Amino acid sequence: MTRFRIDLGYRGTDFHGWARQPGLRTVQGEVEDALALVTGAPVATVVAGRTDAGVHARHQVLHLDLEAPALARLAGRGDREPGAALAARLRGALGRGGARDIAIHSAAQAPPDFDARFAAVWRAYRYRLADAATFRDPLRADSTAEHRGRLDEAAMARAAGELLGLHDFLPFCKPRPEATTVRTLFALEVARDADDALEVRLRADAFCHHMVRALVGGLVRVGSGAWPASRPAELLARAEAGEGKAALGPMSVLPAHGLVLEAIGYPDPQEFAAQARTTRARRPDIGSHQH
The missing domain is CATH 3.30.70.580 (Pseudouridine synthase I, catalytic domain, N-terminal subdomain)
Incomplete structure (x- = not known):
């Protein structure tokens, strides 16, 4: 083989x-x-x-x-x-x-111990969202979600900065039986592009089911004024304190078409086998739906 x-x-x-x-x-x-x-x-x-x-x-x-x-x-x-x-x-x-x-x-x-799923060390996504300030480019409509009204990107960025690191992202995941919702979020950035569309860029060791679209949904609640900027981090703290999914309230999962998987990161080839063993032992659900 x-x-x-x-x-x-x-x-x-x-x-x-x-x-x-x-x-x-x-x-x-x-x-x-x-x-x-x-x-x-x-x-x-x-x-x-x-x-x-x-x-x-x-x-x-x-x-x-x-x-x-x-x-x-x-x-x-x-x-x-x-x-x-x-x-x-x-x-x-x-x-x-x-x-x-x-x-x-x-x-x-590729080496026999390369595993596209388990040897990966990070995944990067981008979510593009048009609001009232955005120039609507019809050529990008298939990859841009829409929000009515103007979003406060500064408040969204403040909220995003409080979510970095190792956390239980249960409030922003659809949990699977016997699977963990603990992830390490390396980057979560909010900025406007040349068309004044909001781009949310995320990078983590992995994302559990619906995590990307739910995280962006939480930031949109902040940007619209429905939540204070502190709310997403407060939800993580409550999850880590042991509150269950039902107590944390429903997620706001944004439409799929605004989401793009941008890149996958891997270690040096001599580390493929060790990384795959570590990933399998730590999170058997990695490789499930990544957004």
Whole structure:
């Protein structure tokens, strides 16, 4: 078996998320069908972070293993190295299948202990939101959520700064059975772009289900004046004091289409195996829905 890493991106508008689902168009379904076409055998992929319906990815990462017959078919009569051949053939198969909303950035052989899901050390997302001050660019409508009224980005930034570090993000997660909601948030920044749209940029070791969209939803409550800037951090403190999900109140989860997975970070190759072991031991739910 030979392991490959594939870096790709996609526009999530017309997908029912990453994970394959019977009868629905998904990113995993399109990619694995194209891989089966070019290798002549079914191929299973492991992704860094599954995304929900409507969520986009500028840079996603997956890995897969190919047996010798698939490698031979992939090589054909060409003299390209296997990674370059895989990337080229995969682009061709996706194009012929009409999947022009998936971009294959690169493919390369990877060490056998590289794991796209468990070896990752951070994930970065961006959420774009238009308010009353924003110039509405129709070319960015598919990746921009909307809010009526003007938001106070300074108050949102103050609230964001109090959420950094290791916390129990239960107030901003949809918890899964037997899974932790403890995460380390490395960065949470709020600023306006050239069109005066609000961009919220987040980076963490991982994100539990709905965490990104719920965190941004909490910041929007601050920016609209519904919450004081201290409220998001107060909710974290209450969760860490042992209050359950029901006592913390409902989340405000923003629409999926404003969310983009921007990048995945990995350690040096000699640290892949150790990082994967650490991640599996610490958080078995990593790799579930990342937003």
